[in-house]
Amino acid sequence: MEFLPDFDVKRPLTIVEAVAMAAMKNTCFLAGGTDLMPNLRRGVGNPKTLVDLSAIAEMTEINETDSGLCIGGGVTLQQLIANPQIQRDFNVVMEAAETIAGTTHRYTATVGGNLCLDTRCQYYNQSEWWRSANDYCLKHKGNICHVAPKGNICRAAFSGDLAPAMLIHEAQVELISTEGRRVVNLDDMYQEDGANSLTLKQGELLASVTLSKLDGYQTAYKKMRVRGGVDFPLAGVAMAVRGSEDNLEDMRIALTGTNSRPIRLEGTDALKGKPLDEAGLKALGKLVFAQVMPMRSTFTPAAYRRKVAINMVRRLALNLLCQAYSKR
Numbered sequence: 480m481e482f483l484p485d486f487d488v489k490r491p492l493t494i495v496e497a498v499a500m501a502a503m504k505n506t507c508f509l510a511g512g513t514d515l516m517p518n519l520r521r522g523v524g525n526p527k528t529l530v531d532l533s534a535i536a537e538m539t540e541i542n543e544t545d546s547g548l549c550i551g552g553g554v555t556l557q558q559l560i561a562n563p564q565i566q567r568d569f570n571v572v573m574e575a576a577e578t579i580a581g582t583t584h585r586y587t588a589t590v591g592g593n594l595c596l597d598t599r600c601q602y603y604n605q606s607e608w609w610r611s612a613n614d615y616c617l618k619h620k621g622n623i624c625h626v627a628p629k630g631n632i633c634r635a636a637f638s639g640d641l642a643p644a645m646l647i648h649e650a651q652v653e654l655i656s657t658e659g660r661r662v663v664n665l666d667d668m669y670q671e672d673g674a675n676s677l678t679l680k681q682g683e684l685l686a687s688v689t690l691s692k693l694d695g696y697q698t699a700y701k702k703m704r705v706r707g708g709v710d711f712p713l714a715g716v717a718m719a720v721r722g723s724e725d726n727l728e729d730m731r732i733a734l735t736g737t738n739s740r741p742i743r744l745e746g747t748d749a750l751k752g753k754p755l756d757e758a759g760l761k762a763l764g765k766l767v768f769a770q771v772m773p774m775r776s777t778f779t780p781a782a783y784r785r786k787v788a789i790n791m792v793r794r795l796a797l798n799l800l801c802q803a804y805s806k807r
C-alpha cells in the first residue's frame with residue numbers, strides 16, 4: 480500500500496493568482512488529478528505545493544473565434560465531448576476525447592491536463608519499491624535508461640490522445656506565467672525528450688487552446704490499446720483527408736503513443752495530386768516507418784507498435800477517402 484506524500488494545496492480563483500503561486504520551485508498544477516495523483520501516490524514526483532486549478536472560472540469557457548474555437552485549459556473532457564461546436568466542426572477532437580481513460584475520469588480530467596500529460600514508461604510508472612530495486616533510471620534519480628542503456632536520453636512515450644487530434648486543426652496554445660503571456664503552436668510545446676517533453680517553464684500555465692476549422696476534409700481518430708474499455712494508446716492516429724482515392728488533394732496526419740512527443744507526419748505533400756493506390760499506400764507506410772520511434776517503454780513490443788501505426792494510418796486513409804466518395 481502506498482500513501483500520498485505530504486503537500487500543501489492552494490486554490491486560486493484567477494489565472495494571475497495561479498501563476499504567482501506556481502512560480503516557486505517544487506510546485507505544480509493540479510487539474511483533474513487523474514494522472515498526477517496516481518503518480519504522486521507511487522512516489523513519481525514529490526512537489527511541496529499543488530496549485531489546484533478547478534476554481535478558476537475563466538479557464539472553463541469554450542468560445543467561437545473568427546476561424547475556429549478557443550477552449551479553456553480547465554474544460555473537462557466530458558464538456559468537450561458534449562459541446563455542439565466540437566461535435567459539428569471538430570469531430571476528430573471529439574473522437575479522441577471519447578477514447579481517453581474511463582467515463583468517470585472524463586468528468587474531472589481536463590484539456591490542459593491531457594495536453595500537459597507526463598510521458599510514460601514501464602520502468603518509471605511503477606512503485607517506489609520497484610524503481611528502487613532497479614536502481615531507478617535516467618528520468619528520476621538514476622544513471623541509466625533501461626529501455627536504451629547506451630543512450631543518454633529518456634525514451635518514455637507521450638500517450639495523450641488529444642494532442643494529435645488538435646495538431647490536425649493547427650492548434651495554438653496560450654501560455655501564461657509571471658513573465659507574461661505567449662501564444663505558440665501546440666507542436667512547439669513538445670520536444671523529443673521523455674524526461675522533459677514539455678517546453679513549458681516552471682509555473683507556466685496552459686490557459687487555453689485555439690483550433691482552426693477545416694473545410695471539405697474527412698477526419699477521424701483511431702487508437703489501438705490493450706484493454707478496449709480504458710487504456711492509453713499503444714499507438715493513436717489522427718487524420719484529415721481531402722479528395723478521393725483517385726486523386727488525393729491533401730492529407731494531414733498526427734500520431735501519439737510512439738515517440739516522446741506527439742508527431743505530425745512529414746512528407747505527405749509528395750502524395751498529393753495522385754491516386755492513393757498500392758504505390759501510394761506503400762509510400763505512406765514508409766513515411767510512418769521512418770518517423771515513428773516506438774521503444775521498449777511499454778509491455779507491447781516496439782516492433783509491433785510500429786506495425787500497428789503503419790497499418791492504422793493506411794487503413795484510416797482508405798476508409799476516409801471511401802467515405803468522401805460515398806458522400807458525393
Ligand SMILES: Cc1cc2nc3c(=O)[nH]c(=O)nc-3n(C[C@H](O)[C@H](O)[C@H](O)COP(=O)(O)OP(=O)(O)OC[C@H]3O[C@@H](n4cnc5c(N)ncnc54)[C@H](O)[C@@H]3O)c2cc1C
Nearest residue numbers: 510511512513514515580588589591592593639640685710
Ligand atoms: C486508468 C487510467 C487510464 C487512462 N487512460 C488515458 C488514455 O487513454 N489517454 C490519455 O490521454 N490519458 C489517459 N489517462 C491519463 C489522464 O486521465 C488523462 O490524460 C487526463 O486528461 C489528464 O487530465 P487531468 O486534468 O486529470 O490532469 P492532471 O492529472 O491534473 O495533470 C496532468 C499533468 O498536467 C499538468 N497540468 C494540468 N493542467 C495544466 C495546465 N492548465 N497548464 C499546465 N500544466 C497543467 C499537471 O501539473 C500534471 O503534470 C488515464 C489515466 C488513468 C488513471
Ligand code: SF4
Nearest residue numbers: 600616624633634635
Ligand atoms: S525510457 Fe529509460 S530513462 Fe525514460 S523512464 Fe524509461 S527507463 Fe527511465
